Amino acid sequence: MTETLNLWLIPVLPLAGAAINGFLGKKSSRTAVSTIALFFSGAAFIWALTVAWRLSSVTLPHQEFFLNNEHLAHWIRSGSFSADFAFYLDQISLVMLLVVTGVGFLIHIYSVGYMWDDPGYYRFFSYLNLFMFFMLTLVLANNYLLMFIGWEGVGLASYLLIGFWFTKDSAASAGKKAFIVNRVGDFGFLIGLFLIIVNFHSLDFTKVFAQVQPLGSEVTGAGLLTAIGILLMVGACGKSAQIPLYVWLPDAMEGPTPVSALIHAATMVTAGVYMVARSHVIFERAPTALTVVAIIGTITALFAATIGITQTDIKKVLAYSTVSQLGYMFMACGVGAFSAGIFHLMTHAFFKGLLFLAAGSVIHAVGGEQDMRKMGGLRSYIPWTALTMGIATLAIAGIPPFAGFWSKDVILWRAYQSSWIYWLIGLITAFITSFYMFRLLFMTFAGEYRGAQVDSHGRMHSAHGHDGHGHGEPHESPAVMIVPLLVLAFLSLVGGLVAIGGRFEHFLMPVFGTATEATSEAASHATELLLMGLSVVVALSGAVVAWILYVSKPELPAKISASLGSFYDVVLNKYYVDELYAKLFVKPLVDGSTTILWQGVDRKVIDDTVNNAADGARHVSDEVRHMQSGNLRSYAGWIAAGAAVVIAYMIWLGVGR
Amino acid sequence: MVPLSYYLVLSGILFACGVTGFLIKRNIITIFMSIELMLNGVNLSFVAFAAHWQNLAGQVFVFFVMVVAAAEAAVGLAIIIAVYRTRETLNVDQVNLLKL
Amino acid sequence: MLNIHLILFLAFGAIAVAGAVNLLVQRHPINSALSLIAVMAALAGEYLLLGAEFVAAVQVIVYAGAIMVLFVFVIMLLNAGVEEQTSGSRVAFIFGIPGMLLGSLLVAWVVLRHSGTEAVWPGALPGAPKTIGPLLFHEFLLPFEVTSILILIAIMGAVVLASKPTTPGGGPRQKVQD
Numbered sequence: 001m002t003e004t005l006n007l008w009l010i011p012v013l014p015l016a017g018a019a020i021n022g023f024l025g026k027k028s029s030r031t032a033v034s035t036i037a038l039f040f041s042g043a044a045f046i047w048a049l050t051v052a053w054r055l056s057s058v059t060l061p062h063q064e065f066f067l068n069n070e071h072l073a074h075w076i077r078s079g080s081f082s083a084d085f086a087f088y089l090d091q092i093s094l095v096m097l098l099v100v101t102g103v104g105f106l107i108h109i110y111s112v113g114y115m116w117d118d119p120g121y122y123r124f125f126s127y128l129n130l131f132m133f134f135m136l137t138l139v140l141a142n143n144y145l146l147m148f149i150g151w152e153g154v155g156l157a158s159y160l161l162i163g164f165w166f167t168k169d170s171a172a173s174a175g176k177k178a179f180i181v182n183r184v185g186d187f188g189f190l191i192g193l194f195l196i197i198v199n200f201h202s203l204d205f206t207k208v209f210a211q212v213q214p215l216g217s218e219v220t221g222a223g224l225l226t227a228i229g230i231l232l233m234v235g236a237c238g239k240s241a242q243i244p245l246y247v248w249l250p251d252a253m254e255g256p257t258p259v260s261a262l263i264h265a266a267t268m269v270t271a272g273v274y275m276v277a278r279s280h281v282i283f284e285r286a287p288t289a290l291t292v293v294a295i296i297g298t299i300t301a302l303f304a305a306t307i308g309i310t311q312t313d314i315k316k317v318l319a320y321s322t323v324s325q326l327g328y329m330f331m332a333c334g335v336g337a338f339s340a341g342i343f344h345l346m347t348h349a350f351f352k353g354l355l356f357l358a359a360g361s362v363i364h365a366v367g368g369e370q371d372m373r374k375m376g377g378l379r380s381y382i383p384w385t386a387l388t389m390g391i392a393t394l395a396i397a398g399i400p401p402f403a404g405f406w407s408k409d410v411i412l413w414r415a416y417q418s419s420w421i422y423w424l425i426g427l428i429t430a431f432i433t434s435f436y437m438f439r440l441l442f443m444t445f446a447g448e449y450r451g452a453q454v455d456s457h458g459r460m461h462s463a464h465g466h467d468g469h470g471h472g473e474p475h476e477s478p479a480v481m482i483v484p485l486l487v488l489a490f491l492s493l494v495g496g497l498v499a500i501g502g503r504f505e506h507f508l509m510p511v512f513g514t515a516t517e518a519t520s521e522a523a524s525h526a527t528e529l530l531l532m533g534l535s536v537v538v539a540l541s542g543a544v545v546a547w548i549l550y551v552s553k554p555e556l557p558a559k560i561s562a563s564l565g566s567f568y569d570v571v572l573n574k575y576y577v578d579e580l581y582a583k584l585f586v587k588p589l590v591d592g593s594t595t596i597l598w599q600g601v602d603r604k605v606i607d608d609t610v611n612n613a614a615d616g617a618r619h620v621s622d623e624v625r626h627m628q629s630g631n632l633r634s635y636a637g638w639i640a641a642g643a644a645v646v647i648a649y650m651i652w653l654g655v656g657r
Numbered sequence: 658m659v660p661l662s663y664y665l666v667l668s669g670i671l672f673a674c675g676v677t678g679f680l681i682k683r684n685i686i687t688i689f690m691s692i693e694l695m696l697n698g699v700n701l702s703f704v705a706f707a708a709h710w711q712n713l714a715g716q717v718f719v720f721f722v723m724v725v726a727a728a729e730a731a732v733g734l735a736i737i738i739a740v741y742r743t744r745e746t747l748n749v750d751q752v753n754l755l756k757l
Numbered sequence: 758m759l760n761i762h763l764i765l766f767l768a769f770g771a772i773a774v775a776g777a778v779n780l781l782v783q784r785h786p787i788n789s790a791l792s793l794i795a796v797m798a799a800l801a802g803e804y805l806l807l808g809a810e811f812v813a814a815v816q817v818i819v820y821a822g823a824i825m826v827l828f829v830f831v832i833m834l835l836n837a838g839v840e841e842q843t844s845g846s847r848v849a850f851i852f853g854i855p856g857m858l859l860g861s862l863l864v865a866w867v868v869l870r871h872s873g874t875e876a877v878w879p880g881a882l883p884g885a886p887k888t889i890g891p892l893l894f895h896e897f898l899l900p901f902e903v904t905s906i907l908i909l910i911a912i913m914g915a916v917v918l919a920s921k922p923t924t925p926g927g928g929p930r931q932k933v934q935d
Contacts (some may be wrong), residue, residue, distance in 0.1 A: 437809035593894065629753065630751065630753035630754060631749075631750060631751075631753050632749045632753075633680060633683075633749060633750065636679050636680055637680055640676050640679070640680060640856055640857050641856040643676075643856075643857075643860070644856035644857055644859060645856075646862070647860045648859075648860060648863060651684075651863055651864065651867050654867075659762055659763055659766045659806070662868045662869050663766065663770075663857075664766075664803075664807075664876070665864075665868045666864075666869060667770045667773065667774070667803075668866060669864045669865055670774055670861065670865075671773060671774070671776070671777055671796070671867070672861065673776060673857050673860070673861035674774075674777035674780070674781060675777070676857040677781060677857060677858075678777075678780055680847070680857070681781070682781075682846045684786050684837060684887075685788050685827065685839055686786045686790075686831065686832055686835075687780075687789050690780060690789055690790060690793050690828060691780070691795065691830070692822065692905050694777055694780065694793060694796065695840045697796065697797060697820070700800070700812075700816075701800055701803060701804075704803075704804055704809045704812060704861055705807060706809050706811070707807075708807045708809070712825050713788075713850060713888060713889065713892050714807050714892070714896075714897075716811065716812050716889060717889065717892050717897050718892070719809070719812050720811075720812065720815060720889075721897075721900055721901075721904055723790075723815055723816070723819050723820055724819075724903065724904045724908065725907065726820070727819060727823065727824050727826065727911075728765045728904075728907050728908050728910075728911030729844070729911070730827060731827065731912065731914075731915040732914045732915050732918065734827060734831045734915070734919075735827070735915035735916075735917075735918035735919035736912065736918055737831065737835075738831065738834070738835065738919045739918050740919070741835050741894065741918060742921075742922075744762045747835065747837050753930055
């Protein structure tokens, strides 16, 4: 028997922070609020490190109950179905744990500086801690139901944080859009869960997977496991912004930049990947579902990358980049390389989180401006930000020895082993990724500063709540914001080195088993090196093209886009997907709700029933009140009539006998 | 030998006349007299049954009914006098303040 | 079968019914009062036929002799005249009269059809004061005493209600300006 690790502390500590800040924060000073928030999220991180440290003292996978008490952890006992508040620790949940708490803690520190001037300071940290609680519940859950609670909870936190500046219409709508689109995915997820319950009579990971393990692979592609897999993937599409449910992520950039960094880059959107990796037992026995996952991931990666080329808002570029990178992770899972997917998840958390935080620093520097066309030449004004962002760009482009290179390369290699089509599209996407990331870098930091000198307060307030700061020239961010950038830059630099020698895969092998390690022999090793070199060349060429277009010959992009004409317009407008959805789904729903549900059902049926009942009562009483006329004779008449009725009735009773 | 039912029918006719008078008359005093007529009809019925069942309690009860009718007549007529003082009319249709 | 009792019954009954109908028909209250006295006299005769001597005597003394006299006094005190023809209540006409007629017809029909031909002998039941007395003062003592209190209260009430107001314009009664 292993000793207990008190895993329950990890989610509960941020929950305590959220509660304290939520209830008491309004009247507290900012120092107090930030101390509470940092303390609890930091404590969660430290405890996660402690768990990692004591990993050798427990056998993995390790399960624990809430508060280590089996009875307290009882949740649902319904016939043969049971679910508990219990936690499950194995290698992937450990990786996710460290990523979530570590990056989360860094972003908390960053937010102290970023949100300092915002009137909703305490609310922000309360929501942020709440998000941490739900995300950690998701990661540590030992059954699908508790995971689903975390799933929904992070959706809630995301809604709250996207719409943080809720007085702004676009922010409130973006929050709604995120939640609703997620809901569509959750619908598929739930049906998948129902299928699991019906067929395997439990939602516990250990019990379900134990029952699935002996089943053979479904080659016909029409079986139960395929259905479950596809439905789970639908849920993942919603949460991780894949086609067709990705449309909420670009709009989610309405939220503050730390939110974009934490939720929409590092942690929440990766929940889908985590869930698919966790369910690998099911997916491995449903090849059709795996293929669906791979195809969706690949197409999304390419699709989002093409949109990213044309965007001018710095955060939107990063948003589409996130969608694209998530596509890579799903591609990895789809070809069976689950550990590669998790590895890319980890490195992506580092460099994408860093990219968003640095973008926040840039926005802070130029007083709220987010349009890259109005930036440029910021290298001299904000050197630290420029340095860290440069490191992150190198990482995401896949240039060695930065982290992104290792993770992306493993994915491309495993994709090549599955089908060269996946590999080719992945390679093209890598080129486009490198291109638009360097485009972003050059447009922001190179050349001459194209922005306004005097920042406008009104614009600043709505963009990132930053007020009364330095005017005139762009200025560097305070240390509290720079330090997390540096830490993440360091991780982006060395984070990939854990993959050397296959150590990371080896670490995750107890989870994913040897089935995923379908490596071939030495001959392929040469191919692997060749492909590695090819991807580096592709990344570098992307950088070069970006240099040409945006530094040496800045008039070229306009000419190219003009020559592409309408095709360029389509891409610029995100392939009009939002408009398509609006026409196909949103408008009919809204119209239907208005005419049928609101005017028809709510007004005519429900309201009218109540009103007519009241009217009817009034009319009836209007008639009946004439009885009380004050006229003695009419009273007498009624008495006589009543007496006659009673007498007749009694006679009738008596006669009947 | 008069069958019991004849007495009952007579009692019923008197009672019906009393109710009718109560309903169609407009003078308060006449209405009161109709009430007395009703009571008389009921008394007849009581006595007839007493004779039928050979039980003197029926006649005793008639005695009590008469006593109560006397009391009621006294008080009722006093009320009529009081109402006449204020309303100057004996028409029951004009004593209609107790209405909605 | 025709015998003296039936003839007497029918005679008294006819007088009673005639008096009752006359009460309805007459328009002056004093005429109605006098017909009511006739009804009561006829009923006293009926009571005698049934052997209820005491009750018949009380009927004449109390009912016809005291109550009806009181009625006549009040009619003359208030100088009640011929009553006006104001419109009454529709309810009374529509529901009350037909209802009562129907009811009484129904009762009569049932009674006549369903009762037997048990006859009631006159004098079969001794209704003399000698037999009523013990009943009144032994079994029905409590109701007897209670009704005496009732009469006392009625006397007091009648005196209070009918007395003239002591202060002009004030007192227990106020003129209702309508």
